[in-house]
Amino acid sequence: MPELPEVETTRQGIAPFLEQRPILAATIYNHSLRWPIPADLAEKLTGATATAVDRRAKYLLIRFPEGTLMVHLGMSGSLRIITDRSPRLTHDHVELDLGDDTLLRYNDPRRFGAWLWTDDPDHHPLIQHLGPEPLSEDFSGQRLYRQSRGKSTAIKSFIMDSRVVVGVGNIYANEALFMAGIDPRRAAGRVGQDRMNRLTGAIKEVLAAAILMGGTTLRDFVNSDGKPGYFTQSLNVYGRGGAPCRNCASSLKEIRLGQRTTVFCVNCQR
Template sequence: MPELPEVETTCRGIAPHIVHQRVTRLEVRQSRLRWPIPEQLAQWVEGDEVRCVERRAKYLLLSFSRGQMIVHLGMSGSLRILPQGTVPGKHDHVDLVLASGQLLRLTDPRRFGAVLWQENGTEHSLLAHLGPEPLSEDFTAEYLQTACKGRRTAIKALIMNAQVVVGVGNIYANEALYRAGIDPRRAAGRISAERLSVLVETIKTVLAAAIEQGGTTLRDFVGGDGKPGYFSQVLDVYGRGGQPCNGCGEHLTEIKLGQRSTVFCRRCQR
């Protein structure tokens, strides 16, 4: 699944091509994605221009005069900027056709993505209870300490909870915990304030580095500009179960935690 850096990379990749562009047509070839695409969406966006493109958690928000189109890439979705007239493939479900002669195309082989809508002055239920952005000033050591207080939940599960902090997906949770020296299984409420402060900084560092390098190269993801990410070349633990730890040489342990692959070093993380 594309994680926060991949979605941010997509946001930055498509924005220069669609912001301040008028939508001449919305073409929906498959309306049954994870949730049905609203039937009135075309009348809400056609003839209007895209005011801005933003990211909230793993959602892309395309703003128009009366509201925002919410796009989620699901498990394998991607967005492309293409010339008008580009023949759609089997999994090319939605085109936002622009007056510039280009189009924004949503491709989603597994159809777990979404194209939804929220009116100005309202907040969609998918966005209403999200925690702070991890790279924002709201995500601080003090905030995480409060969120962890008294919690028996494994720290990895807690930082992957979007109601606590958004966008720390499986890859980057593994990496941040390794760099912070924290065992992913440790109860959140039993980690010292000092170590949680380090974790906040490693989360910010890992995500910022991934965004800078264009997102992680995954089998199903290519950035909005058509270029893959490169951060996977410098992953310390994710996908390296059984291989030597880059720090101490001990073989990395791989387990299932919350049904997600979790890789860590028993010697370096405690």
């Protein structure tokens, strides 16, 4: 489920339930995620009270006076707030008891996600080399242009590299490149400044719009489901291989690029 908009929507959804509210109990049903959940994590969380729920890239940073819990949803992870005593589902691997019949449950079928503890998130190996947040001023066309000079890697792979900019997953990489009129196969080093400016703007625009939509479609996710947080009808290329381009009506091309499905318009994207 999670690209950056879904992670941000999740953050906004769970924060009110976690902040300033002691965790009465933490239960880990399966330690086997991307990295093993530390054996002492349940003990650390029990009795602790989160002061803030932040996000860096696709990591949720749940801050405690004693340290920071890092949660990553991987490819298939989701967090949901349970208030109706509904039974645990298959692949519910972690549960936090927040009292008053309120539970936070982490579900992750593929177990590519992570639950880690750190005393210093800014210098954690998984975080310290990350690029700028896409919606921040730090992420600019000038920076993207400068950083891409001499790079032969495809522009789509380049913007999906978390050292360049975080939070651009496969769906929104396809969408942003369509919006900017850039062929995803083009070498990053051969995209000029003007088009890098357009690409940067497109990334910001598509992510910001998706966050707004995620907030809408996931409005009640805290009570129940984990439905996708984006409207498929708003996607111009992703999932539309072979369908007519909404701009010029020619058939959208679907290829594999860097092991990921890539859809674009050969006519509109150069």
